[in-house]
Amino acid sequence: MQANTLTAQSQVHINLAERSYAIHISRGILGDPASYQGLPQASCALIVSNTTVAPLYAAQLQAALKPHFPKILLVTLPDGEVYKNWQTLQLIFDVLLENACDRKTVLFALGGGVVGDMTGFAAASYMRGVPFVQVPTTLLAQVDSSVGGKTAINHPLGKNMIGAFYQPLRVLCDLDVLKTLPPRELSAGLAEIIKYGPIADMEFFAWIETNLDALLAGDAAALAHAIRRSCEIKAWVVGQDERESGLRAILNFGHTFGHAIESGLGYGEWLHGEGVGCGMVMAAHLSERLGLIDMALVERITRLSERAGLPVRGPVLDPVDNAGRYLELMQVDKKAEAGEIRFVLIDKPGSAVMRAVPEAMVRSVIDACCA
Amino acid sequence: MQANTLTAQSQVHINLAERSYAIHISRGILGDPASYQGLPQASCALIVSNTTVAPLYAAQLQAALKPHFPKILLVTLPDGEVYKNWQTLQLIFDVLLENACDRKTVLFALGGGVVGDMTGFAAASYMRGVPFVQVPTTLLAQVDSSVGGKTAINHPLGKNMIGAFYQPLRVLCDLDVLKTLPPRELSAGLAEIIKYGPIADMEFFAWIETNLDALLAGDAAALAHAIRRSCEIKAWVVGQDERESGLRAILNFGHTFGHAIESGLGYGEWLHGEGVGCGMVMAAHLSERLGLIDMALVERITRLSERAGLPVRGPVLDPVDNAGRYLELMQVDKKAEAGEIRFVLIDKPGSAVMRAVPEAMVRSVIDACCA
Numbered sequence: 001m002q003a004n005t006l007t008a009q010s011q012v013h014i015n016l017a018e019r020s021y022a023i024h025i026s027r028g029i030l031g032d033p034a035s036y037q038g039l040p041q042a043s044c045a046l047i048v049s050n051t052t053v054a055p056l057y058a059a060q061l062q063a064a065l066k067p068h069f070p071k072i073l074l075v076t077l078p079d080g081e082v083y084k085n086w087q088t089l090q091l092i093f094d095v096l097l098e099n100a101c102d103r104k105t106v107l108f109a110l111g112g113g114v115v116g117d118m119t120g121f122a123a124a125s126y127m128r129g130v131p132f133v134q135v136p137t138t139l140l141a142q143v144d145s146s147v148g149g150k151t152a153i154n155h156p157l158g159k160n161m162i163g164a165f166y167q168p169l170r171v172l173c174d175l176d177v178l179k180t181l182p183p184r185e186l187s188a189g190l191a192e193i194i195k196y197g198p199i200a201d202m203e204f205f206a207w208i209e210t211n212l213d214a215l216l217a218g219d220a221a222a223l224a225h226a227i228r229r230s231c232e233i234k235a236w237v238v239g240q241d242e243r244e245s246g247l248r249a250i251l252n253f254g255h256t257f258g259h260a261i262e263s264g265l266g267y268g269e270w271l272h273g274e275g276v277g278c279g280m281v282m283a284a285h286l287s288e289r290l291g292l293i294d295m296a297l298v299e300r301i302t303r304l305s306e307r308a309g310l311p312v313r314g315p316v317l318d319p320v321d322n323a324g325r326y327l328e329l330m331q332v333d334k335k336a337e338a339g340e341i342r343f344v345l346i347d348k349p350g351s352a353v354m355r356a357v358p359e360a361m362v363r364s365v366i367d368a369c370c371a
Numbered sequence: 372m373q374a375n376t377l378t379a380q381s382q383v384h385i386n387l388a389e390r391s392y393a394i395h396i397s398r399g400i401l402g403d404p405a406s407y408q409g410l411p412q413a414s415c416a417l418i419v420s421n422t423t424v425a426p427l428y429a430a431q432l433q434a435a436l437k438p439h440f441p442k443i444l445l446v447t448l449p450d451g452e453v454y455k456n457w458q459t460l461q462l463i464f465d466v467l468l469e470n471a472c473d474r475k476t477v478l479f480a481l482g483g484g485v486v487g488d489m490t491g492f493a494a495a496s497y498m499r500g501v502p503f504v505q506v507p508t509t510l511l512a513q514v515d516s517s518v519g520g521k522t523a524i525n526h527p528l529g530k531n532m533i534g535a536f537y538q539p540l541r542v543l544c545d546l547d548v549l550k551t552l553p554p555r556e557l558s559a560g561l562a563e564i565i566k567y568g569p570i571a572d573m574e575f576f577a578w579i580e581t582n583l584d585a586l587l588a589g590d591a592a593a594l595a596h597a598i599r600r601s602c603e604i605k606a607w608v609v610g611q612d613e614r615e616s617g618l619r620a621i622l623n624f625g626h627t628f629g630h631a632i633e634s635g636l637g638y639g640e641w642l643h644g645e646g647v648g649c650g651m652v653m654a655a656h657l658s659e660r661l662g663l664i665d666m667a668l669v670e671r672i673t674r675l676s677e678r679a680g681l682p683v684r685g686p687v688l689d690p691v692d693n694a695g696r697y698l699e700l701m702q703v704d705k706k707a708e709a710g711e712i713r714f715v716l717i718d719k720p721g722s723a724v725m726r727a728v729p730e731a732m733v734r735s736v737i738d739a740c741c742a
Binding site: 086090093094098100124125126127128129150151152160164165331 | 464465468495499500529533535536702
């Protein structure tokens with residue numbers, strides 16, 4: 001399938017019984033009042049954004065919400081993963097309570113993954129739950145936070161350790177906003193898109209290989225297809241396992257190594273998508289060592305990630321015992337159960353599996369994959 | 372029905388599809404290992420308690436859990452509503468993360484309503500949800516926190532403003548622990564029990580009138596009946612409206628005034644049940660002013676509350692404009708929607724209704740009911 005045969009407009013329906021919602025993927029929808037029709041009646045809307053995104057898009061969103069809500073508040077959070085903590089979350093609650101916002105208030109997450117995660121958790125917790133709408137402004141947030149209902153903040157001892165499963169009312173992926181996205185962030189988003197190939201759909205992987213230049217150039221039709229297909233795959237997985245008891249864990253392909261990198265370097269040093277991109281390459285190597293896939297696939301994944309502008313070699317987190325440091329960081333990861341480290345691996349091309357891996361093999365892969 | 376015809380052992384089943392659970396009401400169950408059979412397998416259990424309750428019962432609970440969990444942790448929080456905040460909640464997350472507790476960890480709330488609310492919210496949020504068991508040690512917590520799945524912490528600008536609906540796996544109401552309960556706390560618990568009379572069951576109200584002395588004396592059979600009946604009524608209401616969109620609001624009878632009193636005096640000055648007891652008398656007066664009930668019922672409620680050791684006159688929160696201060700405090704209550712104050716009132720004896728009340732009438736009742 002070629003990008004030029006695609007349409008730049010589509011919708012993915014997320015089926016979760018009474019918590020079902022639609023993801024709208026199109027150009028110019030952020031600033032279109034029609035995008036916000038049919039939301040619950042409320043006297044108040046609160047836009048949560050950050051210092052980078054608010055100057056670019058908050059006024060547009062405010063104008064589009066004006067026909068629907070009598071009062072529209074804005075809270076602008078500091079930008080960055082380091083601020084994804086309780087102190088920043090409090091800023092949202094402060095604004096809500098200072099303005100006596102009731103439990104019908106609708107929250108709008110205008111920003112990337114951090115804004116989405118914090119707004120979602122604030123919505124899940126404020127008065128034990130108010131509705132919220134996602135308006136993701138990064139490619140990563142459009143493909144990743146759009147589906148799954150995961151919301152969270154970080155704790156000093158671990159990433160995303162405090163949060164809730166909470167579904168948005170609607171997700172609006174405006175393709176135009178990706179034009180203002182720095183190239184490094186576009187690459188980070190592509191990591192989560194590429195991820196779906198080896199774990200779920202090798203045909204999609206081949207399509208990305210063919211259309212990567214169009215995606216990197218910001219071609220709307222190509223982006224729309226990549227976002228829609230990623231959301232569809234994620235929705236299919238999440239639909240079968242909303243609360244991550246089993247299958248859903250495969251979405252964490254690349255994340256175990258990725259989280260160790262992010263946390264070991266200090267959050268914010270590498271983008272989340274960069275950690276995932278590199279972690280995916282490491283997890284592919286682990287799959288190859290176990291004899292699940294051949295080196296040709298490892299190389300295809302590595303080459304595509306490199307072309308997408310992603311780091312493919314892990315950073316050295318400890319010059320004395322680098323593998324030991326990685327292992328230590330992976331112990332506190334949520335996927336560590338009963339002290340055992342389990343990895344999401346490629347079972348065969350287009351299919352994933354959870355496996356406990358011998359520590360010696362993990363060490364050897366870390367040694368081989370770090371710069 | 373007389374207290375001496377009752378049994379001191381019973382069970383209430385809370386029907387919430389896959390989140391159903393049982394409330395066990397009996398003597399000596401806290402320290403009995405059999406009480407904890409059938410809980411999910413986990414490598415770690417965390418008991419959350421406070422500085423008052425832990426010295427009395429933590430060792431007993433630890434011993435009873437020992438056959439079931441390889442590792443049993445304890446975190447002892449400072450005691451009191453003023454500590455029901457994010458800072459204290461962090462202490463729970465700190466212990467969980469410092470001990471690398473995974474998402475199968477079972478939390479045990481050993482204490483009153485504050486411990487239950489905080490443990491429940493910690494369980495709802497830790498890794499986006501781990502299982503928890505309630506072991507309420509106050510009468511109020513046994514009848515109130517046992518049913519409904521409401522968990523929360525306070526915000527400087529409002530009580531219970533940040534929380535989640537989250538159900539326990541099991542609730543153990545040990546009647547023996549009520550023996551160490553200070554009389555003032557027993558009275559506070561009776562407020563929530565008395566409450567069910569005028570809003571749901573006048574026969575139960577008459578039973579309390581007859582058996583109040585037995586209840587105050589700590590008679591196990593009488594307490595078991597009062598707890599069971601209260602839980603049954605609450606379960607019936609909550610079962611129809613788990614997320615408080617309508618009917619469930621009737622459980623807040625007395626709470627709108629009560630919260631204003633608690634918050635106006637500063638949390639901890641009056642016990643929650645004392646605020647509710649007094650608020651119930653004020654709400655009864657409001658119902659009478661609207662012609663819904665006659666003064667004889669208002670007097671029965673007042674007399675029973677007084678006999679139960681509850682305050683029946685509201686405190687003066689502002690010597691200049693007391694009613695104004697009450698009204699101001701009630702605006703930020705969660706039941707305030709779109710700036711309008713709605714009250715739960717007695718529609719007719721044994722039946723409740725939500726009504727918006729003219730401000731002048733509310734002022735007049737506050738003036739009449741405050742010391």
